[in-house]
Amino acid sequence: MTQNSTTIDSSSMSRQAAADKIARILDAQFFRALCEPVRIEIILVLIRKGRSDVGAIAEELPQDRSVISRHLQVLERGGIVCASQEGRHVFYELDASASVQRFEAILGQLRALLPLCCPAKPR
Amino acid sequence: MTQNSTTIDSSSMSRQAAADKIARILDAQFFRALCEPVRIEIILVLIRKGRSDVGAIAEELPQDRSVISRHLQVLERGGIVCASQEGRHVFYELDASASVQRFEAILGQLRALLPLCCPAKPR
DNA sequence: TGTATATGTGCACATTCATGCACGCGTCAA
DNA sequence: TTGACGCGTGCATGAATGTGCACATATACA
Numbered sequence: 001m002t003q004n005s006t007t008i009d010s011s012s013m014s015r016q017a018a019a020d021k022i023a024r025i026l027d028a029q030f031f032r033a034l035c036e037p038v039r040i041e042i043i044l045v046l047i048r049k050g051r052s053d054v055g056a057i058a059e060e061l062p063q064d065r066s067v068i069s070r071h072l073q074v075l076e077r078g079g080i081v082c083a084s085q086e087g088r089h090v091f092y093e094l095d096a097s098a099s100v101q102r103f104e105a106i107l108g109q110l111r112a113l114l115p116l117c118c119p120a121k122p123r
Numbered sequence: 124m125t126q127n128s129t130t131i132d133s134s135s136m137s138r139q140a141a142a143d144k145i146a147r148i149l150d151a152q153f154f155r156a157l158c159e160p161v162r163i164e165i166i167l168v169l170i171r172k173g174r175s176d177v178g179a180i181a182e183e184l185p186q187d188r189s190v191i192s193r194h195l196q197v198l199e200r201g202g203i204v205c206a207s208q209e210g211r212h213v214f215y216e217l218d219a220s221a222s223v224q225r226f227e228a229i230l231g232q233l234r235a236l237l238p239l240c241c242p243a244k245p246r
Numbered sequence: 247t248g249t250a251t252a253t254g255t256g257c258a259c260a261t262t263c264a265t266g267c268a269c270g271c272g273t274c275a276a
Numbered sequence: 277t278t279g280a281c282g283c284g285t286g287c288a289t290g291a292a293t294g295t296g297c298a299c300a301t302a303t304a305c306a
Contacts, residue, residue, distance in 0.1 A: 019170040032158040037151050047142040088252045088303045094240040107226045117217040211273045211282045
């Protein structure tokens, strides 16, 4: 039972277009990388210690080193961190620039929804 | 093996402060609501159809109505949608305003990380 | 060349979570 | 008051995923 389901909503076209744009940007893969508490902890470690290799990151966390390695792969696929190999070590670094661009794109499309999707604000 | 681990990094204090601020904002609960493809579909339905009740949303998706109901609860706890009961119906609506504020807060803290956490940009 | 170190991966296990069905509760209509 | 409708929840099941151990690979050092 949708409001105005029987009448032709003048904003239906823009709603559909907005939905299409949001669908392209709201990547579940990206958010999945951020929904795991341990991965959040890894991000915090990278902020505190800066560019570090797998062993150094794992030292700061209770999980096994192999687990941290896997989480770092997920973060890399999500575009949150970037890896660079130097000899035996693989250094990981927070890619704040890419994340900022990602969030800016989402925020831009989200602002376009404000006139369409804002609930009544009893403030 | 962290870079500059032996020397006192002049930005270590600001790094710690930045990590603390990020830790408060990067809520896994919020991202968990967005990492499920079905919940993304629900968001798209709410954009297309606007404020709708559970049954109307479930009509647009293959999952059972009870499943949609549970997903909507997760979205509500994450602050993505807001619910309002009217008689037998419970209407859900995308809270774009709250989401925009959420993303703006994250983006603000993320921009503060740019001078600290940017990888070398070979562009 | 041989050894130690750093990392990733296969495997098994435990936990979390999405899913659908059945049922109970609350509300509206007759 | 009785029946129909909308919604949420308990329960069981299967899939996805986090976790740790053992092992293989690659690289640096003596």
